[in-house]
Structure formats: structure tokens, C-alpha cells
Amino acid sequence: MATPITPLAWITAADMGLGHKRAAWPLAPFGKGGVLIAGSDADTDREEMALWNRLRHTYEALSRIKSWPLVGNALFGIMDSLMSIPQAYPFRDLSKPTIQTSLVDNLIKKGLCRSFLRKVEEEKLPIVSTFYAQALAAERAGLKRIYCVICDADINRVWVASHPAESRIEYFVPCGRALRRLKQYGVPDERIYMTGFPLPLELIGNEDLSILKKDLARRLVRLDPTNRFWPLHHHSVEHFLDCSRDQLTEEEGAPLTVTFAVGGAGAQREIGAAILESLAPRIVRGEFRLNLVAGKRPEVAQYFYERLDDVGRRYRGLAGGVQVIHDPSDDGYFRVFAETLHRTDVLWTKPSELSFYTGLGLPIIMAPPIGSQEEHNREWLLEIQGGCDQKDPPYTHEWLWDLWQEGRLAEMAWDGFLKARKYGTYKIVEILKTGTMVRESSPLKR
Numbered sequence: 401m402a403t404p405i406t407p408l409a410w411i412t413a414a415d416m417g418l419g420h421k422r423a424a425w426p427l428a429p430f431g432k433g434g435v436l437i438a439g440s441d442a443d444t445d446r447e448e449m450a451l452w453n454r455l456r457h458t459y460e461a462l463s464r465i466k467s468w469p470l471v472g473n474a475l476f477g478i479m480d481s482l483m484s485i486p487q488a489y490p491f492r493d494l495s496k497p498t499i500q501t502s503l504v505d506n507l508i509k510k511g512l513c514r515s516f517l518r519k520v521e522e523e524k525l526p527i528v529s530t531f532y533a534q535a536l537a538a539e540r541a542g543l544k545r546i547y548c549v550i551c552d553a554d555i556n557r558v559w560v561a562s563h564p565a566e567s568r569i570e571y572f573v574p575c576g577r578a579l580r581r582l583k584q585y586g587v588p589d590e591r592i593y594m595t596g597f598p599l600p601l602e603l604i605g606n607e608d609l610s611i612l613k614k615d616l617a618r619r620l621v622r623l624d625p626t627n628r629f630w631p632l633h634h635h636s637v638e639h640f641l642d643c644s645r646d647q648l649t650e651e652e653g654a655p656l657t658v659t660f661a662v663g664g665a666g667a668q669r670e671i672g673a674a675i676l677e678s679l680a681p682r683i684v685r686g687e688f689r690l691n692l693v694a695g696k697r698p699e700v701a702q703y704f705y706e707r708l709d710d711v712g713r714r715y716r717g718l719a720g721g722v723q724v725i726h727d728p729s730d731d732g733y734f735r736v737f738a739e740t741l742h743r744t745d746v747l748w749t750k751p752s753e754l755s756f757y758t759g760l761g762l763p764i765i766m767a768p769p770i771g772s773q774e775e776h777n778r779e780w781l782l783e784i785q786g787g788c789d790q791k792d793p794p795y796t797h798e799w800l801w802d803l804w805q806e807g808r809l810a811e812m813a814w815d816g817f818l819k820a821r822k823y824g825t826y827k828i829v830e831i832l833k834t835g836t837m838v839r840e841s842s843p844l845k846r
Contacts, residue, residue: 484772485772494584
């Protein structure tokens with residue numbers, strides 16, 4: 401029997417799509433009561449829910465309206481401007497309060513996060529929030545040791561208190577871009593920790609990356625069918641992964657497994673349908689496998705099943721090479737998604753918080769970004785060469801095949817593994833236990 405883990409903190413996320421929950425879930429074993437979801441029926445009183453609904457409806461509308469005919473782009477532009485992130489350069493002081501910070505301050509004064517604040521009164525523990533509102537509310541209530549997990553490569557001013565010089569909130573950031581932005585918003589260096597994004601430990605393994613290394617080694621063989629990548633990088637792979645291609649011959653000739661994941665609001669399902677239609681002949685021939693991730697949304701799962709049934713009438717045996725991934729619960733969804741990624745070779749999704757999963761050695765094919773933060777995630781992913789923009793989905797069978805055969809996907813997987821931080825979960829736990837974080841010299845731990 402596993403030894404129970406002593407709770408280290410209150411871990412909280414917001415019921416605002418999957419992104420904030422995804423950042424919190426790897427930390428659930430270390431949290432008092434797991435993850436508290438602010439804005440959910442289970443963790444929020446009825447009057448406070450009205451305040452959360454105002455925030456949630458804005459987020460979900462932003463994800464959907466861009467696809468509306470005629471007026472979609474115009475409405476999207478208006479709403480996105482409220483959540484926009486300023487250009488990074490020139491470096492300048494952006495610490496003054498904004499309309500967004502005033503809005504959140506007013507919602508907190510009206511009772512936003514009060515259910516969470518009542519809960520954490522039960523025991524004095526540090527607070528780790530993957531959404532800004534709980535961190536800001538906790539500080540307003542006079543609580544101590546408040547940490548906020550940044551879920552994107554760049555962020556809006558709303559993530560920082562209106563008066564940052566007076567704030568005590570400390571931040572866990574996934575990359576250098578986010579660190580520099582917090583400094584522009586007035587957060588001093590001593591309140592910023594470069595931890596990396598918290599990744600699921602079932603995909604990481606122990607602190608030597610035992611599971612990640614095995615998964616990646618096998619993936620690199622499958623991603624390099626014409627032996628373009630390994631001759632150039634075999635010394636580096638053998639050094640960091642402790643294995644050679646000769647030890648993985650069972651992976652040679654395996655189909656390429658593509659996982660397409662919609663956003664938490666169900667956006668871009670039509671792209672998944674186009675991928676299915678395009679790859680169907682190659683799936684039937686055993687060259688590809690496809691996972692269509694519907695998240696928690698039953699209507700998206702039903703849409704994918706209907707498309708699979710329709711395309712399957714023209715391609716006998718198609719269903720044997722396609723899986724629809726769906727679970728209505730948070731726990732169930734994150735568990736089945738992690739299981740799916742063990743055998744995934746390419747992750748296709750919009751550049752959300754899943755951009756940081758390139759650190760697992762997953763090449764990312766980016767669907768069009770939705771919102772300012774995803775534009776910045778896209779830039780970051782291109783900078784580290786861990787992903788690329790999608791080309792026309794109806795021709796996936798051509799352009800994705802070429803990227804595969806030329807070893808480009810293997811290059812992306814390796815670049816993402818080397819350049820993106822992988823130890824976010826371990827580093828956050830280290831800070832909760834010790835109050836500080838050791839600065840690493842290992843290139844894999846930096």
C-alpha cells in the first residue's frame with residue numbers, strides 16, 4: 401500500500417476551461433483535499449457562482465465566436481483586446497493598474513473566491529493557485545505564503561496585484577518570457593521562481609525522468625522512419641536517454657500516432673474532422689493512427705463519433721485505427737489523456753498550456769491560436785523549435801507525411817525535450833517543502 405502524502409498546500413484552480421486545471425492536476429497528490437475548483441458547483445456557493453459565470457462566459461465566448469460567420473472576427477477582436485498582452489519590447493514599466501485589474505478587484509470585493517477563502521481557514525497551509533483570482537483574494541484576506549502558477553508563456557497585467565510593490569504573491573513561471581513580463585508588471589526577482597510548467601508525474605517518472613526517457617526513446621525511433629535524425633543526433637540521444645537505436649528495433653516500422661486535442665471550450669473540432677478525412681486511407685493501410693480528444697464535452701465526442709461513422713462507411717476498417725478520447729470528469733479526463741500521450745508521436749492542438757508538453761519530447765503541430773496568450777505561446781514554441789504551424793488540414797496526408805519522412809518531427813521532439821523545462825512539478829514541491837529552489841546545473845533540469 402502506498403504511503404499517504406502529507407498535504408503541503410491548498411491547491412486551487414478555476415473552472416475556466418481545462419488550462420488552469422491541467423496546471424493544477426499534477427500537484428493534486430500534494431494538496432489538502434486534492435484540487436479545489438473555484439467556480440465549480442462543489443466548491444462555490446450559489447451567490448458567488450454568479451460572479452464566476454461572468455468571467456467564465458467571457459472566456460468561453462472568446463473561444464467560440466471567432467468561427468462565427470461574418471461577425472466572428474470583429475467580435476473576437478473587441479473581446480480579445482480586453483485580454484490582450486502588450487508587446488514585450490521595448491522593456492518598460494507596466495506596473496500601473498489597468499481596467500482588468502480594477503474589474504477583478506471589484507469582483508473580489510463583491511465576494512469572488514469567498515468560498516475558497518472559507519475553506520482554507522480550516523488549516524494554515526501555503527496556497528498554490530493556477531488562476532490569478534484566488535491568489536489576489538487570498539492576499540486581500542491577509543493570508544501568507546501565496547503562490548501563483550503562470551500557465552502561459554506570456555500573461556495579461558491582471559495576473560499581478562494592482563499595487564505590485566506592496567504584494568506578497570510569489571510566482572512559478574514556465575519560461576523566461578513569463579519571468580521578464582512579471583518584472584515589467586512590477587514583480588521583483590525574489591518573488592519569481594523559474595520552475596517550468598507542472599507536468600504529470602505519470603509521464604515524467606522519478607527525478608531521473610525514468611518514464612519520459614523510455615517514452616521519448618521509443619518515439620524518436622517511430623518519428624524517424626528513414627533514419628534522417630539518428631545519424632545526426634545519436635551521441636546526444638545516447639547521452640541524455642541512456643539508450644541506442646539498436647535497443648529499440650521493435651519500434652521500427654510502427655505507424656505514426658497523431659493526437660488531436662480540442663480546446664476546453666470545444667473549439668476547433670472541425671479541424672479534427674478534416675484530419676480524420678484526410679488521413680483515413682493511410683490509417684486503413686496501417687501507416688497512421690489517430691486519437692481525437694474531445695476533453696470533457698459530450699457534444700464534441702458525439703461529433704467525432706458521427707464523423708468517424710460517416711468516414712468509416714467509405715473506408716472499411718478505419719475505426720480500428722481511430723480512438724475518441726472523452727471523459728466527463730476532471731480526474732477521468734486527465735488520467736486518460738496522460739495514458740494516451742505515452743504512445744502519442746505528434747500532438748496537434750492550439751498553442752494553449754499544452755505547448756509546454758513539448759518538454760515531454762512531443763512535437764507540437766499548432767492549430768490557429770485563439771486569444772493573445774496563445775499567440776505568445778506560439779511564438780515561444782517556434783523560438784525553441786518544438787513545434788510548427790499546421791498546414792491545410794485537408795492535405796494532412798501529404799504535408800504531415802513529408803515532415804515525418806524527412807525527420808522533421810523527430811527534430812522538433814528532441815528540441816522540445818532539450819529546451820523546455822520538465823521539472824515543474826518537482827520544483828514546485830521542492831519550494832513548498834523548503835521555501836526555496838536549488839538552481840540546477842544539469843541542462844535537463846535548468
